[in-house]
Amino acid sequence: MSPPRGHLAEPQGSPREYPTALGASTRETITLLGHDLARDVMGEVGFGELAFWLAAQRRPSPGEARVFEAVLAALADHGFTPTAIVTRLTYLSAPDSVQGALAAGLLGGGSRFLGVTEDCGRFLHETLAGGDPLPCDEAAWDALALETVRARRERNELIPGLGHHVHKDGDPRTDRLFEIAGEEGLHGPHLELFAAIGRVHPQVLGRTLPLNGAGVCGAALADLGLPLELLRAFALLARTAGLIGQLAEELRRPVANEIFLSVDRGNRSIPPEPYSDGGLHG
Template sequence: MGERPDYPTALGSATPETITLLGHDLAEDVMGEVGFGELAFWLATQRRPAPGEVRVFEAVLAALADHGFTPTAIVTRLTYLSAPDSVQGALAAGLLGGGSRFLGVTEDCGRFLHQVLAGGERPGDDAGWDALALETVRAQKEAGRFVPGLGHHVHKDGDPRTPRLMRIATEEGLFGPHLSLLAAIGRVHDQVLGRRLPVNGAGACGAALADLGLPLELLRGFALLARTAGLIGQLAEELRRPVANDIFLSVDLNNRSVAPEPYPPGGRHG
């Protein structure tokens, strides 16, 4: 017989008597001793975060948990209406909607800022950050691309989550280069774009997560972790005060038949 395969992991493992997680006894050292936000950070980085890091991380989770009747919340409620025997399906439906318009901005902004910062030395004062921000916004405009983290469909005059998160990061000594660049973009972008846009909370969350040193590839995962709690709340409210059937009937009873419009071969309608 050949050698048995070996699958090393620093995460969860079990014997008949114990469960070990991150090198600690799960039952004795983790349960009732470590908060869920701290544990989520610890699992992703395999290092135990400092209290200030936990505060910033949990502020991000709170900022992203629930935003009301967004598409992710609506599809979760509608899926539960269709399949009340599948809570996991309803939650999954909502999480699958986390993309470039909702929730994905967190990852997009963090990656964008990191890419800019990887290109050279980091400024030492606000004037330097503003100069880098102007250069960054100009490059995006010339390329015909949006600046991730700018704009919000509701909070036209300022997203209340953004200054609060930046304040918490400052209080904990964790206002790093990603937040510094995003703040500078917020200060100077109108000089290039010709109009003022708010720095949205999702973008600020991405910058804060990147400053915490969390893996860029997982930033959307943390947004989805937060939104899972929100979607559970949406389902709990749906059980008490259902609206999904009203949403369904609103569309079903008010649709209008129109003539078919063939899709143009090789192109889009425009």
């Protein structure tokens, strides 16, 4: 006999076990990270602290929580970026789907926006994992950074975290995050190497580029010992809050329809241009 509609049937036979250190529920309680959710977590643990705890499965120190939340604040919202615009436009198209609007914005987190956080953290970590002892003073850090920048230049590869399309003379988030990490005794090797790259890269590139905020966030997260595979996820967590703010503002002062109409009214018909593969196929 089929269970009533909306009722989840109990599995047949011996129940399997799926161990988790995260959330679990019984008829009377909910536990999270081994603690009673209602009594020990709600009202006692901040959301940023909880996000760190969930990912690392260890509770952060107050200093770690401060650096982590500074990263979240740094990445939350940067105005009318593509992620914000697509969120507003998706909400215009489907106002019944807030989840779709948020998801659309988050899907735009890639190598140009938000993904730099992970790219920079991985790049710094791979450099530091070379097997040699870590540098012991600023000159040694500069030497490692110079070698790293030259190698990337020879391979014609970009240096993640270097340069910004707006803050040409310095990203205001960068110095502040260095400062906070230093105050908390968490200025680790990833931040050390990133700072050294900022000092030496003009010798190789022939011009001075700023260390951008997304890059320094990746360095700071890596110094906190968080999984490199999740660094972009933390950037997306931060941007979720910003996208909620974008939607809230869209409700009060809508601009999405104007953006849509400006493109729609500005379209210009041109003759089709057949695709060319550069002669690779005859």
